[in-house]
Amino acid sequence: MRRSHVVLVVALVVAFAMLLVAGCGETTTTTTVAAETTTTEVAGPSGDPIVIGAIVSATGPASPLGEPERAALVMLEAEINKVGILGRPVKIIIEDDQSNPTEAVTAVNKLIQQDKVVAILGSSISASTLAIKPITEAAGMPLMALAASNKITDPPVDWTWRAPPRDFLAVGAALGYIQNTMKLTKIAVLHDENAYGASGSADIAARAADFGLEIVATESYKNEDTDITAQLTKIKGASPDVVVVWGTNPGPAIAAKNMKQLGMTQPYVGSHGIANKSFIDLAGDAGEGVIFPAGRLLVPASFTDPAQKAIVDQFVAAFTAATGNPPPTFAGHAFGGLTLVLEAINRAGSTEAADIQKALNETKGVITPDGVYNYSPTDHDGLTPDDLTVVMIEGGTWVLAPQ
Amino acid sequence: MTFDQFLQYVFSGVTTGSIYALTALGFTLIYNATDVINFAQGEFVMLGGLTAVSLHDAGAPLVLAALGAVAIVAVVGVVFQLLAIRPLHSAGILAQIIVTVGASLALRTAAMIIWGRESLPLPPFTGDTPIKVSEATILPQTLWVLGLTLVIVVALQVFYRRTLTGKAVRACSVNAGAARLMGISYSKVVLLSFGMSAAISAAGGVMITPVSFMGYSYGAILGLKGFAAAILGGLGNPAGAVFGGLTLGILETLTIGALPMSGASGYKDAVAFLILLIVLFVKPQGLFGGRSVEKV
Numbered sequence: 001m002r003r004s005h006v007v008l009v010v011a012l013v014v015a016f017a018m019l020l021v022a023g024c025g026e027t028t029t030t031t032t033v034a035a036e037t038t039t040t041e042v043a044g045p046s047g048d049p050i051v052i053g054a055i056v057s058a059t060g061p062a063s064p065l066g067e068p069e070r071a072a073l074v075m076l077e078a079e080i081n082k083v084g085i086l087g088r089p090v091k092i093i094i095e096d097d098q099s100n101p102t103e104a105v106t107a108v109n110k111l112i113q114q115d116k117v118v119a120i121l122g123s124s125i126s127a128s129t130l131a132i133k134p135i136t137e138a139a140g141m142p143l144m145a146l147a148a149s150n151k152i153t154d155p156p157v158d159w160t161w162r163a164p165p166r167d168f169l170a171v172g173a174a175l176g177y178i179q180n181t182m183k184l185t186k187i188a189v190l191h192d193e194n195a196y197g198a199s200g201s202a203d204i205a206a207r208a209a210d211f212g213l214e215i216v217a218t219e220s221y222k223n224e225d226t227d228i229t230a231q232l233t234k235i236k237g238a239s240p241d242v243v244v245v246w247g248t249n250p251g252p253a254i255a256a257k258n259m260k261q262l263g264m265t266q267p268y269v270g271s272h273g274i275a276n277k278s279f280i281d282l283a284g285d286a287g288e289g290v291i292f293p294a295g296r297l298l299v300p301a302s303f304t305d306p307a308q309k310a311i312v313d314q315f316v317a318a319f320t321a322a323t324g325n326p327p328p329t330f331a332g333h334a335f336g337g338l339t340l341v342l343e344a345i346n347r348a349g350s351t352e353a354a355d356i357q358k359a360l361n362e363t364k365g366v367i368t369p370d371g372v373y374n375y376s377p378t379d380h381d382g383l384t385p386d387d388l389t390v391v392m393i394e395g396g397t398w399v400l401a402p403q
Numbered sequence: 404m405t406f407d408q409f410l411q412y413v414f415s416g417v418t419t420g421s422i423y424a425l426t427a428l429g430f431t432l433i434y435n436a437t438d439v440i441n442f443a444q445g446e447f448v449m450l451g452g453l454t455a456v457s458l459h460d461a462g463a464p465l466v467l468a469a470l471g472a473v474a475i476v477a478v479v480g481v482v483f484q485l486l487a488i489r490p491l492h493s494a495g496i497l498a499q500i501i502v503t504v505g506a507s508l509a510l511r512t513a514a515m516i517i518w519g520r521e522s523l524p525l526p527p528f529t530g531d532t533p534i535k536v537s538e539a540t541i542l543p544q545t546l547w548v549l550g551l552t553l554v555i556v557v558a559l560q561v562f563y564r565r566t567l568t569g570k571a572v573r574a575c576s577v578n579a580g581a582a583r584l585m586g587i588s589y590s591k592v593v594l595l596s597f598g599m600s601a602a603i604s605a606a607g608g609v610m611i612t613p614v615s616f617m618g619y620s621y622g623a624i625l626g627l628k629g630f631a632a633a634i635l636g637g638l639g640n641p642a643g644a645v646f647g648g649l650t651l652g653i654l655e656t657l658t659i660g661a662l663p664m665s666g667a668s669g670y671k672d673a674v675a676f677l678i679l680l681i682v683l684f685v686k687p688q689g690l691f692g693g694r695s696v697e698k699v
Contacts, residue, residue, distance in 0.1 A: 058520075059515060063521065218666050219659070219668045220668045220669050224620075226614065226621075226625075227415055227614065229411065229414070229415040229418070230411075230415040230656035230660065230668070231668045233412060233659075233660065234660060237405070237408055250522040250615075253522075253616070254615060254616070257531075261531075261540055261542055263540060281521075281523075281524065
């Protein structure tokens with residue numbers, strides 16, 4: 001974004017125009033995304049559009065999550081409309097909650113009352129998702145959450161499902177790696193004070209003993225803190241074997257640099273919140289060797305299932321063509337969430353809320369970059385621990401962590 | 404808390420506090436000349452950092468990128484005064500303060516459109532090998548921030564006390580009407596103060612970016628903390644602003660160290676602001692505030 005903004009803006013406008021042309025043009029090919037949902041349609045869609053709402057944190061502190069999600073949805077809308085769902089075009093109304101739960105509530109009311117959407121995706125962050133959940137539940141509106149907090153689907157609720165792996169899985173993957181591969185026992189936890197970091201930290205505290213781990217220190221920081229050496233000094237004093245950092249950028253990158261400054265040699269285990277290029281750019285040398293749980297999309301070579309690999313390859317190609325960058329895992333969440341909702345609508349043959357609810361609860365074997373989903377009336381998460389992997393930063397890129 | 408840990412907390416506090424200090428200095432300059440509290444002050448810090456990142460990425464050496472960023476933001480400060488503040492001269496101080504709130508939102512949004520939404524890094528001025536003092540460490544960059552802050556404060560004092568222009572600025576702050584009758588151009592003094600204020604805050608932004616990165620949304624919190632520091636030190640006093648900034652920063656980090664329980668860091672802002680409140684109850688004009696701040 002830094003270099004030659006003019007060129008970039010022009011490129012974006014051109015790319016966007018091309019997407020629009022591709023979306024509106026007469027198309028006879030069955031393409032990537034829609035291939036899963038509608039394989040028989042070859043004529044262009046017609047009639048009233050199926051309106052899906054989406055709330056993403058395209059601006060504000062969580063924009064590294066929300067912006068790729070927004071980009072993915074824009075790209076996917078064009079792709080899907082080459083064929084449509086139930087013979088109808090799909091219209092995705094994207095609202096930006098600015099990483100702010102209050103804005104998310106305003107957006108969800110608008111989507112339900114004014115735009116009359118049939119289902120809602122979002123939000124990118126847990127705080128916003130937890131704020132809108134009571135509203136969608138009360139309205140009987142299917143909500144496909146794109147955030148990770150356990151509380152979103154635990155205890156299970158009637159109208160909320162989730163696409164990304166929840167914290168429970170990520171915490172399990174991180175702690176399991178510390179126990180089984182690193183064979184360490186004393187951990188220190190440093191977490192963001194936002195909903196994501198607090199939820200992750202609470203989960204770590206509740207389950208550390210299950211993994212034979214002892215928490216020797218827990219400290220927190222605010223997303224806008226410019227320096228975390230004070231918290232790390234306290235952690236250093238507690239002599240942990242490993243430091244677990246649970247948050248989203250830029251905090252974890254500052255923590256990595258600060259650990260290096262303080263001469264802390266403990267391994268750094270992060271969360272899936274740093275599964276983006278931004279962390280690598282910010283942390284620089286200090287990011288080398290950082291280990292964190294993430295969706296397999298981060299290291300496409302880690303996909304072993306051929307069916308999943310085929311879908312991922314197409315998504316990566318389409319997203320890269322549309323935005324110039326490979327998709328971060330967050331873009332994969334948006335892809336997964338939209339796929340799950342549209343697949344359910346297609347299977348239900350209806351856009352009535354009750355039919356979508358029934359179809360979502362019967363979802364079996366739907367494949368997205370995040371894994372293979374099997375929902376039930378009591379399981380609205382659908383993924384298993386195997387759908388996550390553990391990744392390490394090496395030479396400025398992601399590789400599978402040593403096993 | 405061991406001595407080494409104590410030292411480290413102080414170093415950490417100085418790192419955070421020095422940026423509060425530079426923001427507070429910016430508040431002080433504009434307040435002195437116009438009695439306006441400029442709530443867009445934090446945005447000047449942000450603009451300084453991000454402009455330096457862009458200039459450096461465009462191939463400028465670090466020194467030129469830093470100086471260029473300071474100069475560009477100074478111009479932004481002057482234009483801001485001409486376009487947003489000056490037309491409201493007859494509308495009173497309150498209207499001018501409110502327009503600075505609007506300007507901060509406008510600058511933040513503009514920065515988001517220009518630089519995007521992610522935080523951006525800048526290399527440190529002289530490497531990032533930490534300097535060891537006993538077992539505590541401090542980054543060379545922090546020393547730069549601290550050193551340049553002191554240079555700026557001394558330069559400001561010389562400017563205000565020894566130069567004719569500086570005396571003119573002080574005259575305006577005491578009594579703008581009388582200063583005008585003495586032939587001092589009030590509008591030029593105000594323009595100069597906005598330019599200098601923007602430049603100093605921008606310098607702060609440039610210096611802190613290698614330590615903490617810079618993103619379009621950083622201005623809000625830095626502005627708030629800088630304002631608190633300026634109040635703590637006594638609004639209108641440059642040395643007080645620096646003292647207030649460093650004190651606030653060190654209070655925050657010592658809170659983390661002094662509270663015995665795990666998870667104390669969650670209380671650092673609360674404790675720092677509690678102490679600020681207590682100070683203001685006891686001494687409403689701030690630690691070094693000479694004159695009354697009733698007007699605000």
